[in-house]
Amino acid sequence: MVTETATRNLSYIQAINEALRQEMSRDPAVIVMGEDVAGGAGREDQGIIDSWGGPMRLTKGLITEFGADRVRDTPISEAGFIGAGVGAAATGLRPVVELMYVSFFGVCADQITNNAAKMRYMFGGKITLPLTIMTGMGAGLNTAAQHSETLYSIFTHFPGLKGVVPSDPYTAKGLMISAIRDDDPVILFNNRQLMGISANVHVPEEAYEFPIGKARILREGDDVTLVGIGYTTYIADQAAGLLADDGISAEVIDLLSTSPMDEETILESVQRTRKVVIVDEDYPRCSVASDISALVAEQAFDYLDAPPVRVNPPHTSVPYSRPLEALYMPTPDKVIDAVNEVMG
C-alpha cells in the first residue's frame, strides 16, 4: 500500500550536506572552502581523508566524492580565503565558503562588506558575484560571548548582500541550493541549535530551490502574528502551540530571508491579525526585529490594535554561565508573555 504522504526525514545537517552534494554534482564551478571542511588536509597519501567534515559535519563526505581540488581545507585566514571566494566568484566559480561562526566575521568583514557587497554596484553592474558564505550562529550551547552571536542584522544592513536563515531541514536544503544558484552574494546562517532538533518535515530527494526573499506562513492564525527567524521560528511555533491550547490563534511567519525581506507577507498577516510579536535572537539594537517593528508601524499603522512587541535578548553579550544563558534566550514563555501584552 502506497502512502501518498510518505515523508523523507533528514536532519538539518543532512539537508545542507545533500544540497551541497547535489549542486557540486550539477555544476563543476561549485567549490567548497573553509577550515577543516574536509579534515586532515594533505594526507591523502597516508590514507587520511575526510577526517573532520566541518565544525558541524555539514561538509562531510564531499572531498571523497569531489576531490581535494574542489573541497579545500583552508588555513585560519578568513580574510584571505573569503576574499579568495570573492575573486573566484568574479571569475567563473561558484564558491561556497564557510565562516565557521558568524562571531568571527570581524576578521574578514572588509571582504564581505566592501568587496562582495559592493563590487556589482561599483562596477556599474558589469559583474556577477555568485558567492555563498555559510556560517554558524546562535547561543544556547554555553560557548560564551565570542562564539554564540546571531548577527544577521549587521549583514542585512549592507546593500548588495542577501541573507537567508533556514528554520528546518526543508528550508535549509532549498535555501542552500538557491544561494548557490544565485548570482549575488548570499550569506546562509545556520543556527547550531536547529542541528540538534529532530524536525519531522519532508525533504524531497531531488534538488529544489526555496526562493530567496520569500517568507512562509508556517502556521495560520487570526489573533496575532508571530514572526520568527530561523531558530526563533521554532520558538515562536512552540509558543503558538501552547497559545492554541489557551484558545489564542497565532499565525507564525517564518521569515527565512532577512535581505531582501518579504515585507508583503508580514504586512498582509498583520493587517489581518492587527497585532505582532517579533521573535529574534540577535542583539536588540538596530536589529531585524527593529526593522520589522518599524515596518509594521510605518506601513500597517492603521491596522494595529496594539503596538508591536519585540522579543530579543537584553542588550548584553552572551553570558557563559548556564542559568544566565537560559535567561538570555528568547523562549516560548517570553513569547507568550509578549502575546498576552499585545492581546491586552
Added chain:
Amino acid sequence: MVTETATRNLSYIQAINEALRQEMSRDPAVIVMGEDVAGGAGREDQGIIDSWGGPMRLTKGLITEFGADRVRDTPISEAGFIGAGVGAAATGLRPVVELMYVSFFGVCADQITNNAAKMRYMFGGKITLPLTIMTGMGAGLNTAAQHSETLYSIFTHFPGLKGVVPSDPYTAKGLMISAIRDDDPVILFNNRQLMGISANVHVPEEAYEFPIGKARILREGDDVTLVGIGYTTYIADQAAGLLADDGISAEVIDLLSTSPMDEETILESVQRTRKVVIVDEDYPRCSVASDISALVAEQAFDYLDAPPVRVNPPHTSVPYSRPLEALYMPTPDKVIDAVNEVMG
C-alpha cells in the same frame, strides 16, 4: 563694553583638536594613534615633524606639543593598532585611536566587536576599557562606495560599545572629552561634511563634557518631532527653518548618542508633537532610524497621530557620480516631504 553673549567660534576640526589637546595636557595616560596623525614619522632629526595631522587635520600640532611617544603614526594595520589600543586601554592608558574612515571597519572589526566590546562583560566586570575610537564618515564628497558610509548602526548593534555622533563644534568638543574620560570603549563618529560647515556656536575655552547617552533639543516645536544624527541634525534643522516659514513648528532632536540612546527625550517630544520624522544617513535596513521608529511605535503608540516616517538613503551603496550621490543623500526637501506626509 563687555558683551555677555560673546561667542567663541571654532570650526569642528578646531573643536576636536582642542579637546584632544586639553585632555592630553590633563592626563598623561591619553595617547593618540593612527595613520598619519602626525605625519612624516621618524624624521624629526631631519626637521620633519607634524607634516600631516590626520586625514582631516584633527590631530594637527599634537606631536609638537606632546611628543612622538604619545602621538604615534601607525602603519596601515588597523587590526594591529586598534587591537593595540584595546591592550593599552586595559593596562593603564587612555588611547584615542583613529580609524580613518568607518568604511574600513571591516579590517579591524574583530578587535572592536570581540575584544573592546566584550572584555568587560566576559571578564565579569573586572576590567575597564577607556578606549576612544574616532572615525570619519559620511557621503556627499564624491568618494564613492568604500569611503562614504555612515555605519554607526552596526556598532550600535553591539552591547558594550558606546557611540557618539557630534553635530557641531560645541558637541564635538564636549563629546570628545567625555569619550576620553569614559571608562568604556566609545566610538566617536565625525561626519566629514560637518567639518566644512561654519557653525555659529559658542565653544567654551575650558574643557567641558557633554554627557554620553543624552540627546538635546536643538529647536523647540509643537507640530512634529524631527530626529537628526550628526550631519542629519543639520539637515533636519534646515528643514525646520523652512517649515517655520510655512507655519509648521518642528521640534528638532539632536540625537548625539546612538548608544546608549536617550529614549526619554525622544518619547517625551513625540508624546507632545504626536508625529515623528527620523533623518538618518546610514543605510536603511537595521539602522538607528529603524530603532527609533520601532521605539516610538512601541512606547508611544497611543500618542501617535501618524505613523513614524524615516528619511534614509535608498538600499544601495553610495554612488560616485555627483547627480546620483545628490539623489542618495537626505536633504531638507526630503525631510519636508516626510513632514507633509505625517501632517496628513
Added chain:
Amino acid sequence: MATTTIGIDRDTLLWMYKTMVIIRRFEEQSKREADAGKLRGMHSSIGQEAVPVGVCAHLRDDDYVLGTHRSHHHCIAKGLDINQMMAELLGKSTGTNKGKGGTMHIADIDKGMLGANGVVGSNIPVATGVGLSAKVRGTDQVSVVFFGDGAANQGTLHEAMNLAGIWKLPVIFVCENNRYAESTPVEYSVAGESIAARAEGYDMPSVIADGQSVLEMYEIGGEAVARARAGDGPTFIEAQTYRYHGHFGADDPLAYRTQEEEDYYEARDCISTMVSYLLENDVLAQDEIEAIDAAALADVVEATRFADESPFPNDGELTTDVYISYA
C-alpha cells in the same frame, strides 16, 4: 629589426613606451580635471608608469589585474579604453563603471581589470581567489595584484601569500614601493630589511626590482608570468618607484620628504630613460618619438572631449546594480 639586443621585440618596446606616455598624459589631464573641481581626491600615478607597463606587457586580455586607490596606470597598462576611463572620472554614464565607481574603482572585466579598490590591502586576497579560480578551472590564466608599500603592512598580504604558497597559485604580488603611504615613510612603517624579504617566510620567490626601469620590470615580470603560467606558483616583486605628486593632489609632499629625494627619482624617470634607450639603440628616431608623444596627447584630448560631452547617468541608475534584480 624584430627583436632588440635585449631580446624584446620592437612592437613590445613601442607598446611599452607608448603606454607609459599615455598614462602620463592621462594623469596630467586628470589632475587638471581635479584642480578644476570636476572630480575629487584622485591619486596620481605619475612616476610609477613603468611598473604595471613592464608586467602587463606579458598579459593577455583573459589574465587579471587587481589594483588599489592609485590605479589609473594599472588600468591603462591592462588595455582599458581611456575614453571610458576619463568618463568614469567625471561620473558619466559612458564610464567604465557607468559613473558609479569613479577614480578608485575603475574596472573592466572584459579586459581582465578586476578593479581598483579603495581599501588598502583589500584586493590582495581577491587576487588570490582569481588565481585559485584559474587553477580549479584548469586554465593558464595569471592573476596580478598591485599594491603599495603601505599595504604591505596589512594582514591580508600575509594571509594571501600563505594561501598562494600552499596552493601554488598563479598569483603575482607586485608591491609598488613608492616610499610613502600618505606621508609615512616606508623605513618607519616597515620592520625588516625589505618588503620582498617577507615573502621568503612563505617560501615564495621574491625580487627587488627597479621600478623606474620598464625594461627591468619587463624582464622580472616576464619571469613571474612564465612561472605562474607554468603552474609553478606565486612570485613576489617589490618594485622600487616613486610618486612625483602628493598623495592625492592636495598635499605638499615636501612637508614630509626632501627635494634631493625627489630630484633623485625624477632624474631616473621611467619615460625619459626609455626615450634615451630607444634613441641610443636606434629603436626609434627622434621624430618617431615625437609622433608617439603627439598621438598620446591627442588620444587624451579626445578622451577628455568624450568624457565632457557624455551625459551623467539618469536618476534611475541610483538603485540599479545593487543586486542582479533590484529596482
Added chain:
Amino acid sequence: MATTTIGIDRDTLLWMYKTMVIIRRFEEQSKREADAGKLRGMHSSIGQEAVPVGVCAHLRDDDYVLGTHRSHHHCIAKGLDINQMMAELLGKSTGTNKGKGGTMHIADIDKGMLGANGVVGSNIPVATGVGLSAKVRGTDQVSVVFFGDGAANQGTLHEAMNLAGIWKLPVIFVCENNRYAESTPVEYSVAGESIAARAEGYDMPSVIADGQSVLEMYEIGGEAVARARAGDGPTFIEAQTYRYHGHFGADDPLAYRTQEEEDYYEARDCISTMVSYLLENDVLAQDEIEAIDAAALADVVEATRFADESPFPNDGELTTDVYISYA
C-alpha cells in the same frame, strides 16, 4: 643546593615541576567535568604544559600574559587561583570571571592574565598594545602572547609583529606549534620552512624551541624576557609541542594523525622527562616527587569541591558589566 648545575635555582625548578603537574591534574579533572556534561567544548592543554611554565617562570605578577581558546595552562602558569578557575569552568559566581566568561575567556587582571580569547589570532594585537602601554608608561613590564600554529596564519600576527618591530616593544610572541589546528596539519597550512622563519621578515630575533622541555623553554623564555625588560624589543619563539587529546574533546585525533606520531611525543612528555631530570640530578628524591604529585591532586580535588559547592550567579548578573554603568 641553591642553584643547579644548569644555573636554575631549586625553587624555580620545583615551581616549574609542581606547576606542570597541577596543570595536568587540572586538565584531567576538567575533562572529567566536560565528559559529565558540566561544561562544553573545552580545549585540553595536556601535553603543552612546559611551554607557558618555562616562560612564566620569568614573569612577575605585573607582567602580562594573553592566551587563546586553549589557555588553562597559561592561566595556571601565570599564577591564577585554580579554585576560581574551576568555578569559572562550571559557570559559578565565584569564578575568575564571575561565571560570565567560561573556559575560553578566563582572565584575572590582578595576576596579569589578560584573558584567554576565543577568536584565533585576536589576542596578538592586544598583547602588542600591552607592550606599548608598558613602554609609554615607562615601566619594564613584559607582555607575552601565546597562540597556536593555526593562529600563525592570521593577518593579525603579521600586523602585530610589524608594530612590535618598528616600536621595539617588550612583547614576546610564543607560538605553541602543536602541529594541528583542529584537524589541519601544520605542514599543510603553513607555507615556508617554519613559523619562526616568518619573524625574520620583521627583523625580530626568533628561535625554535623544544616545547616538551621545560628547561629549554625556561632558558629561551629567560632570554626573551630579559631582552624585553631591557627595552631591546620583541622576540618570537616557536615552541614545538603536541596536544595529547583531541581538539576539543569530542574528536578522535587518530582520524587525522598517526599512532606513531602520538607515541613519539608522549615518549618525550614534559612531565616525565622533568621527573627523570630531577631525580638524576638529585634535585628531588622519589618521595618528594610523590609528595608534590599528591599535593597537586589534592589541590585539584579541593578546587573541584569549591567549584561544585559555589552558587551560580544570580539573575541580575545577566545585565551587569556591559558598561561601567548599565543596569
